[in-house]
Amino acid sequence: MYHEKQSKQLCLLHSLNNLYQKEVFQQKVLDGICSVLSPDTFFSPHRSILGLGNYDVNVMMKAVQVMGHEAVWFDKRLHPSVLVLKHVVGIILNMTTSSYIPPFHRKHWIAIREVGGKFYNFDSKLKGPIEIGDESHLKSFLVEKLKTNEVEMFIVVEEDTHKSGSWKNS
Structure with missing residues (x-):
């Protein structure tokens, strides 16, 4: 399994590469996206x-x-049981973490995806991926994570899946 470890504040970069299970993105690519999103700003x-x-x-x-x-x-008002995981590429969580300088907090990105029939937590702060388990274990894991206001969840899907809404049960 491909797993990038944390470097600088590049957890989003690592979570994306971990999600896609190879080095797809580099810092200069994400910096380029920043420039596209805000072309007329110096910072x-x-x-x-x-x-x-x-x-x-x-x-x-x-x-x-x-x-x-x-x-x-x-939407955290929904239960993760609505997810149709066979239509999901992966999951990205954005979590608030403590900072070295209280009361400031930082955001941290992690990827979750299926590999070989099991779901794994690809947190770049870990030495390696941690097995979550099967679909029911993943949904229990997500319920625990979503109990707090400190976590936002994004479902990564194919464009067609997004348009049809087939990533979730109605």
């Missing part, structure tokens, strides 16, 4: 002023579109 509002990463949701959504997919925000 992009979509990343860290220092240029170390810390990309926002707009960069994630555009990067996924580059791959021919869509990132669909998951």
